[in-house]
Amino acid sequence: MIDKILSGYKLQQFLKGCRLYLSIAAVVVIIGLPLFWLAACSVKPPNTLFSKIPTFLTQNPTFEHYAYVMKDTDFLVWFRNSFIVGIGSVALTVSIATLAGYSLTRFKIYKKNLILYSALVTYMVPQMMLGVPFFMIESAYGLANTYLGLILAHTTICLPFTVILLRHFFRTIPIDIEEAALVDGAGRGIIFYKIILPLARPGIIAAATFSFATSWNNYTYSLLLMKSTSKMTLPVGAAIWATRDWIMWGKVIAMGVAIIIPIIVIFSFVQKHLISGLAAGGVKG
């Protein structure tokens, strides 16, 4: 009799476990399918790619699509542009946000909460709506179609969440170290540079990563502000190929995969710091 009870319970647990792992598997498949399919297709030779019956993995993988993209499109130019704008946006954003985040943690600021919520309010402004005056102003000042112009635009997206993110990280640094150093007579600048920054490094890395990804991925501002083919960023260039009436799928698929590879590489290096940072209030449009 005890056996019967035991096996009934065990069966129930087993089924519960099955249901759980099946759901998880389903989630993983849904998340991963579009991109893994894209990657798998990017190495298929054209006749396999367009064959009537799709196969998951091909017998003869080829890199011809990637070769074409690198050589016969402006991909590498766009890659360079995206990189320059990305680094610039990160530099500008992180420097401003580090100072601001530190200040909001360590100093008494009038209406501190208001300042923080103002960051949230900036995300209520749609990119297309801010883009119109941005375009007009930058055209008037000759900043349109320049790297600096686009860097400024990307900073508007990256800055608010980076400030919130860094403030969260600075808060986790105990104040005793600073106070001890102050008592010992160290200047505030030295404290910041030699003590605070190293301690906040995970936060700064997370901030830099998110900002770079945000800038790298951005389409709207890049579309509005960089018009010439030689200055375009990657998303804009790839979109031109992907929205034609007749799409050259082999090349477009390879482009798609190539755009996302740098992001994957960067993220896999800094994976640990990210989820906690995002949940702490980091936001993106």
Add this chain to the structure above:
Amino acid sequence: MRSDRWLGYALLLPYFVALGGLFGYPMLYAFQHAFYAKGPFDVNPTYVGLDNFFYFFQSPAFWHSLRTSVVFACGSVALQMVIGTGIGLLLNQAFRGRSAVRGFLLFPYMVPIVVTAIAWKWLLDPRYGLFNYYVSVMAKERISFFSSPLLAMITLMIISGWQFFPFVTINVLARLQVIPTEVYEAAKVDGASAFQRFIYIIIPYLKYVFFLVLLLRGIWMFNKFDIVWLLTGGGPAKATRNLPVFTYEVAFKEFQLGKGSTLAVVTVIPLALVSFFYIKYLLKEE
């Protein structure tokens, strides 16, 4: 800490300059130019008063795009909240490989919109897409996902759901993690079913996060330009032309920058008001 108060403000100065120069100034600029007309061949803008506003209030295209924005926002947000919360609850449980799955979760949110568009367009392609292969095997027909207005909108919502649900899941998970397990245990001991546990424990804890996320995703989906533009370009016969796409066409295809500014103002001001009151209400709850 006390004597160098000024330093705090000094450190914040770059941030204020950035906010003022990159948000405040453009918004004021747009507000001013909303009352002007600046066509493609105008060197200088001409003052037209409220003409632009009247033009749009009488334009069926404007109201259509507004309606489209609302429809798209509601549908896609509902989907994101349901999927996001469901997966959040799922990932709240303990299982092997949980942190790996959670890391993987962030994936769709970090994919550039272009790549999402390419990947899904390829998956759904009528001729070569994977989905349509299975459809053709089962139903002997192929579905063109972007040719009919209704289907295009639904497809857009689903793809947006795929891209943005991680934002909901992460915030829900963060909140769920805070609930101490003793509360669950106590409820189980008291004989509460899983469903009852959900209603009486989880929902109250989630309420604040839920409404905050709802507001954010609602506003962001209302304002979405890139995913709509890249997938449908405004839809079959303008069916999915929401407000940002409409603004793009007016300002950058017809080169009417004055009218574009008007649209920007008309969109942002009600949104700002709504969010202001919503956030005030949320702050009280917290």
